[in-house]
Amino acid sequence: MARIEVENLSLAYPVVRVGASLRRIAMSGMTGGLIKRGRDISTIQAIRDLSMTIESGDRVGLIGHNGAGKSTLLRVLAGIYKPSSGVLNVDGRIGSLLDIGFGIDPEETGWENLQFVFDMIAEDRSEIPALIEEVAEFTELGEFLSMPVRTYSTGMQMRLSFGIATAMSPSILLMDEVIGAGDASFYLKAEERLQKLAKTAEIIVLATHSIDLITSWCTKVAWMEKGEIVKFGEAQAVIDDYLAEKR
Numbered sequence: 001m002a003r004i005e006v007e008n009l010s011l012a013y014p015v016v017r018v019g020a021s022l023r024r025i026a027m028s029g030m031t032g033g034l035i036k037r038g039r040d041i042s043t044i045q046a047i048r049d050l051s052m053t054i055e056s057g058d059r060v061g062l063i064g065h066n067g068a069g070k071s072t073l074l075r076v077l078a079g080i081y082k083p084s085s086g087v088l089n090v091d092g093r094i095g096s097l098l099d100i101g102f103g104i105d106p107e108e109t110g111w112e113n114l115q116f117v118f119d120m121i122a123e124d125r126s127e128i129p130a131l132i133e134e135v136a137e138f139t140e141l142g143e144f145l146s147m148p149v150r151t152y153s154t155g156m157q158m159r160l161s162f163g164i165a166t167a168m169s170p171s172i173l174l175m176d177e178v179i180g181a182g183d184a185s186f187y188l189k190a191e192e193r194l195q196k197l198a199k200t201a202e203i204i205v206l207a208t209h210s211i212d213l214i215t216s217w218c219t220k221v222a223w224m225e226k227g228e229i230v231k232f233g234e235a236q237a238v239i240d241d242y243l244a245e246k247r
């Protein structure tokens with residue numbers, strides 16, 4: 001059974017050069033994490049002492065203001081960033097749709113990237129040719145698959161990254177608001193593919209500003225502010241409280 005357990009987790013980004021005046025920092029109000037100024041190195045406290053348990057069957061939406069820490073939390077759960085302190089236990093195979101182009105080499109062609117990625121992640125090597133073929137078809141990139149990825153538009157890169165990230169069914173699916181970059185026809189295809197993945201994933205964690213998306217996708221919501229969880233619980237109840245506070 002998939003499960004994520006987070007206990008007193010914190011993450012601070014070190015920032016070497018800080019140009020903003022203290023007055024500007026004080027004016028930042030409800031945007032961003034907490035800035036602590038040091039002499040040479042300052043830090044932005046993006047996640048603060050956060051604890052939560054996500055169980056198999058949960059579809060969790062992360063909501064909150066810009067800079068609340070949603071994307072950072074997803075990256076910590078994905079193992080991309082190491083927490084500064086606290087405990088993170090993840091049971092299950094993670095698939096993440098977080099950064100467009102993450103793990104993609106822009107100098108290599110689409111085909112080469114497909115080969116490289118699946119060489120890395122496929123558990124059964126005999127599956128690789130079929131996986132590559134399936135993703136290539138999904139992307140509809142045709143002859144562009146023989147071109148270096150740096151020649152792709154953002155939407156084309158999105159097609160390739162999205163196709164790769166969704167090729168294998170993870171038991172834990174982590175998603176940032178990533179499917180916005182494609183065009184309308186891609187959006188529909190992407191959504192269909194996500195629905196399929198969502199059916200097989202035991203856990204989904206999705207960061208979004210879209211209340212509609214949360215309502216249609218999520219069973220639970222974590223409302224974040226300045227790196228902390230304000231409320232975590234049944235989706236509609238948390239959304240109601242969140243919207244009431246924003247009014």
Ligand SMILES: Nc1ncnc2c1ncn2[C@@H]1O[C@H](COP(=O)(O)OP(=O)(O)OP(=O)(O)O)[C@@H](O)[C@H]1O
Nearest residue numbers: 013032033044046065066067068069070071072073
């Ligand atoms: N690479 C980085 N280096 C330094 N600080 C960062 C970095 N990435 C994010 N931060 C800071 O961490 C805090 C949380 O950012 P994060 O991207 O996790 O927020 P978010 O809730 O996903 O925001 P948004 O809704 O705007 O996408 C912010 O204060 C941001 O300035």
